[in-house]
Amino acid sequence: MGRGALTTFLAARAAGRRPCKSADGAADTRWPVWRNVSRIFCAVLFAALPCILDAAGAGVQASSSCSGVVYRSVCFPQGPISFADELVSFVPGSGAIDNEGKPGDAQATLGAPVPRPGATVLPLGCNGVLTLRFTDNALVDIPGPDLYVFEAGDAPEPTSIEISDDGVRWIPIGRVQGEGFTQPVDIAGRVSPGQTFQWVRLTNASDICTSSWGGADIDAVGAIGSARRVSIDAAVLFATGSARLKANAQRALTAVEAEIRGLRGAVRVVIEGHTDDVGTEASNQRLSEARAKAVQAHLSRRRSFPETARVEVVGYGESRPQRPNASPEQRAQNRRVDVLILPE
Ligand SMILES: [Ca+2]
Numbered sequence: 001m002g003r004g005a006l007t008t009f010l011a012a013r014a015a016g017r018r019p020c021k022s023a024d025g026a027a028d029t030r031w032p033v034w035r036n037v038s039r040i041f042c043a044v045l046f047a048a049l050p051c052i053l054d055a056a057g058a059g060v061q062a063s064s065s066c067s068g069v070v071y072r073s074v075c076f077p078q079g080p081i082s083f084a085d086e087l088v089s090f091v092p093g094s095g096a097i098d099n100e101g102k103p104g105d106a107q108a109t110l111g112a113p114v115p116r117p118g119a120t121v122l123p124l125g126c127n128g129v130l131t132l133r134f135t136d137n138a139l140v141d142i143p144g145p146d147l148y149v150f151e152a153g154d155a156p157e158p159t160s161i162e163i164s165d166d167g168v169r170w171i172p173i174g175r176v177q178g179e180g181f182t183q184p185v186d187i188a189g190r191v192s193p194g195q196t197f198q199w200v201r202l203t204n205a206s207d208i209c210t211s212s213w214g215g216a217d218i219d220a221v222g223a224i225g226s227a228r229r230v231s232i233d234a235a236v237l238f239a240t241g242s243a244r245l246k247a248n249a250q251r252a253l254t255a256v257e258a259e260i261r262g263l264r265g266a267v268r269v270v271i272e273g274h275t276d277d278v279g280t281e282a283s284n285q286r287l288s289e290a291r292a293k294a295v296q297a298h299l300s301r302r303r304s305f306p307e308t309a310r311v312e313v314v315g316y317g318e319s320r321p322q323r324p325n326a327s328p329e330q331r332a333q334n335r336r337v338d339v340l341i342l343p344e
């Protein structure tokens with residue numbers, strides 16, 4: 001490490017910043033030699049695990065300019081819940097193998113990006129399609145980038161992005177190709193204000209897929225524009241067909257009520273009612289609206305909503321199932337009340 005680099009390093013420490021990586025991540029690609037020297041310096045001088053993690057790209061700390069956590073220089077205001085939670089499906093394309101000739105692990109794309117080296121990623125392969133879902137959060141449009149695809153290959157390849165609010169109807173967002181490890185995506189102009197999305201679909205852009213190792217290597221997918229989502233089983237709140245809260249319903253609402261009470265600043269709270277597909281569409285629509293209103297009224301009586309919160313009630317009937325309504329278990333999962341907490 002040269003004198004200039006050492007001065008920069010110490011200045012960063014004095015300023016309370018983490019010196020292993022620049023604020024915009026430029027050091028990772030512009031000065032690879034200094035990056036390695038910095039890692040050794042960090043390990044020897046401070047023996048600090050967070051420092052090593054940061055140099056490796058994990059980025060798990062809040063910073064002065066980020067209210068959540070930073071992963072590889074990208075701020076995720078809602079922290080670890082920002083990332084995709086569930087693998088819906090993966091259809092590998094040709095050449096969907098890693099450098100050792102092994103197929104990737106689609107589960108590895110869930111959760112936060114993994115520190116490298118040794119990161120497990122998913123090669124999409126030529127025409128490969130990966131569908132993921134957010135469950136404890138949802139994607140929403142905010143000013144600037146809303147979604148990040150963490151791509152781990154040395155030569156990131158174009159990937160088409162689609163999003164959906166029901167897993168059936170898909171909105172094409174466009175094609176992304178990052179110059180580094182992250183690929184920012186802005187959904188503005190393609191969605192309605194305040195609309196939330198749980199599904200994301202990544203498809204390898206086949207027209208440029210020419211190598212034997214086709215497609216991008218996906219590490220993680222995170223929503224920087226993220227709404228907190230809490231789903232409550234309707235069976236613990238209501239009797240069958242009823243919109244009157246059970247006597248002990250408060251027990252199931254305690255956790256989300258505590259979250260709502262803790263909200264600060266301008267936020268939007270949306271209470272959504274959902275049913276399965278049993279009965280008529282019209283009756284399910286009425287029931288879902290009535291149940292969402294019952295939850296909102298109950299929380300209002302308890303003065304749970306901060307004055308700065310804008311509260312909305314929506315009934316979606318049977319139009320947004322979480323599962324295909326193909327079994328009693330799946331129908332039960334679709335009967336629910338969702339509470340979404342969004343940035344204003
Ligand atoms: Ca999540």
Ligand SMILES: [Ca+2]
Pocket residue numbers: 141142143144145146186187188225
């Ligand atoms: Ca945006």
